[in-house]
Amino acid sequence: MSEVAIIGVGQTAFVRRCGISIQELCFEAFKEAVDDAGISPSELDGSIIASAPEYDKQRSPAGVISEYLGLTPKPTFYCESICSSSSTALKVAYSFVESGLHDVIAIIGFQKMSEISSADVQERMGRGADIMWESPFGTMMPAYYAMFARAYMDQYELTEEQLALVRVKNAKYAALNPKAAYRKEVSLEDVLNSRVIASPLKMYDCCANADGASCLIVASKERAKKAKSTPIWIAGIGAGSGSVNMARRDSMTSFICAREAARQAYEMAGVGPGDIDVAEVHDCFTIAEIMAYGDLGFCKPGEGGKLIQDKETYIGGKIPVNVDGGLLSKGHPIGATGGSQLRTIVKQLRGEAGPVQVAGARIGLVHNIGGVGLYGNVTILRR
Amino acid sequence: MGFEKFGKVGFVSETKAVDFVDYLEQGKLMVTRCKKCGTIFSPPKMDCSQCLSSEMEWVEVKGKGKLITYTTLQFAPTGFDDDLPYTLGLVEFKKGLNVFGRLSKGITQDELRAGLELKPVPVRLSSGRISYEFQKA
Numbered sequence: 001m002s003e004v005a006i007i008g009v010g011q012t013a014f015v016r017r018c019g020i021s022i023q024e025l026c027f028e029a030f031k032e033a034v035d036d037a038g039i040s041p042s043e044l045d046g047s048i049i050a051s052a053p054e055y056d057k058q059r060s061p062a063g064v065i066s067e068y069l070g071l072t073p074k075p076t077f078y079c080e081s082i083c084s085s086s087s088t089a090l091k092v093a094y095s096f097v098e099s100g101l102h103d104v105i106a107i108i109g110f111q112k113m114s115e116i117s118s119a120d121v122q123e124r125m126g127r128g129a130d131i132m133w134e135s136p137f138g139t140m141m142p143a144y145y146a147m148f149a150r151a152y153m154d155q156y157e158l159t160e161e162q163l164a165l166v167r168v169k170n171a172k173y174a175a176l177n178p179k180a181a182y183r184k185e186v187s188l189e190d191v192l193n194s195r196v197i198a199s200p201l202k203m204y205d206c207c208a209n210a211d212g213a214s215c216l217i218v219a220s221k222e223r224a225k226k227a228k229s230t231p232i233w234i235a236g237i238g239a240g241s242g243s244v245n246m247a248r249r250d251s252m253t254s255f256i257c258a259r260e261a262a263r264q265a266y267e268m269a270g271v272g273p274g275d276i277d278v279a280e281v282h283d284c285f286t287i288a289e290i291m292a293y294g295d296l297g298f299c300k301p302g303e304g305g306k307l308i309q310d311k312e313t314y315i316g317g318k319i320p321v322n323v324d325g326g327l328l329s330k331g332h333p334i335g336a337t338g339g340s341q342l343r344t345i346v347k348q349l350r351g352e353a354g355p356v357q358v359a360g361a362r363i364g365l366v367h368n369i370g371g372v373g374l375y376g377n378v379t380i381l382r383r
Numbered sequence: 384m385g386f387e388k389f390g391k392v393g394f395v396s397e398t399k400a401v402d403f404v405d406y407l408e409q410g411k412l413m414v415t416r417c418k419k420c421g422t423i424f425s426p427p428k429m430d431c432s433q434c435l436s437s438e439m440e441w442v443e444v445k446g447k448g449k450l451i452t453y454t455t456l457q458f459a460p461t462g463f464d465d466d467l468p469y470t471l472g473l474v475e476f477k478k479g480l481n482v483f484g485r486l487s488k489g490i491t492q493d494e495l496r497a498g499l500e501l502k503p504v505p506v507r508l509s510s511g512r513i514s515y516e517f518q519k520a
Contacts, residue, residue, distance in 0.1 A: 117461075119458075119459070119460060119461045119464070120460075120461050122458070122459075122460040122461070123460040123461040123462065125460075126460045127394065130426070131394035131395055132386070132394070132395045132398065132400075132426070133426035133483070134483055135390075135392070135394055136389055136390020136391055136392055136393055136394065136514070137390060137391065137471060137483070137484060137485050137514075138391055138392070138456070138459055138460060138462075138463035138466060138469060138471075138485075139460070139471065140456070140458075140459070140460045142456075142458070143454050143456050143471055146454035147452045147453065147454050147471065147472075147473065148452070149454075150452045150453060150454060150497075151451065151452035151497070154452070154497045195457070196455075196457045197456075197457060197458045198454045198455065198456045198457065198458070199454055199455045199457075200454075201454075245426055245483065246473050246481070246483045247425050247426060247473065247481040247482055247483045248425075248481075249481075252451060252452050252473065
């Protein structure tokens, strides 16, 4: 059993245009997290700053953020695995604390995406592919995920309606989340009638770029005892990787990086998919949530469409998933996403999730993917 | 230098795989094979990640492949807008030899389906750059 806990969580509202600087954005999440933990910033032994590069003019953002938050001269550095940067930072923080090197670490994930156009965002995202062999064809994230969606529909029973149902569910819960970018329910027709981005994916099958920051305070058992909040323990933490080039993938309906991360996390925590009470999965596109169901063992491979159709991932179903709105409706400020997902599960396990509380939740899971299945991260938390 | 000529927009100029572009100019789509252990790499690697040898040879991708999956884009990243709509696909030529690329605009939406037989064809882009696409076999 792990001796490392998350004792504080914070998150800004995720919005289309925050209108403030990256360090000011980080301050909001940081203040909320240290208040939540009931510690003073001077008690922190160090910080890890997580985001995806190239959205900011600022080079090496860890420096300015650490300075702005008053964390100098304690160590700080930048941690990156694109969309899973803050989950990767959690793994690093876990190792620091578990090894005894540090006792309390702050993880600050952020992204300010509104300073560049949507097409420019896609160009940067596209360069998360292999710029030598794939980007020259005009690749982008929705197109890659669309290829997975097409393959899943061809190989298994999955319909565009079932994909749309994932957005309908997540929008329903986002409407109840004051920090979500889109607090509006959408109908099946809204999703199906939205314009095609990369067939078969439509606009509402895709998550929204957003600005936002998240913060986690990670601490040793000794320090966790003194925290104001109920400590939530890191029971399992796994990570994996997948080939960047699609030509070298083992599957176009599943991510090997996620399966590997899940295997490690379940083994470390000593639990299986049936033990998970509530989960956050990386639904950057509707198909990504469908694939996550299978990769995490919530259903058999290929049965993701049926799982959402049967409402098993709603609150009250077999395994509630993304009850904070998910990336689809809460928004996806890349570097902040993992921290936000972890915050949601921490709140659930503390029993502080308000209108979306899963009754009696004791074990929760976070699945956070970087790129098109390049980096897989699965974290299992326990009350 | 030389590799930057590959594709609609090039991001890399220096690589040991620059001959890939010369072969395309000669009308051939190539992958590499390790001379020592025989592993085939698509896209080409110039160093073998199986046995760590750097003795590689070029092998032409020939014959018919089958379309595994595809998508038609109605929105493009910066630099690719004037190609819209265009279709990206993954094609299997034999077990362990898949190739990623664009499908020919000559293939209609009605014809698109998994299993469609395709062949690779080097194409000269209007800008004078070189690429390849998949056409109906």
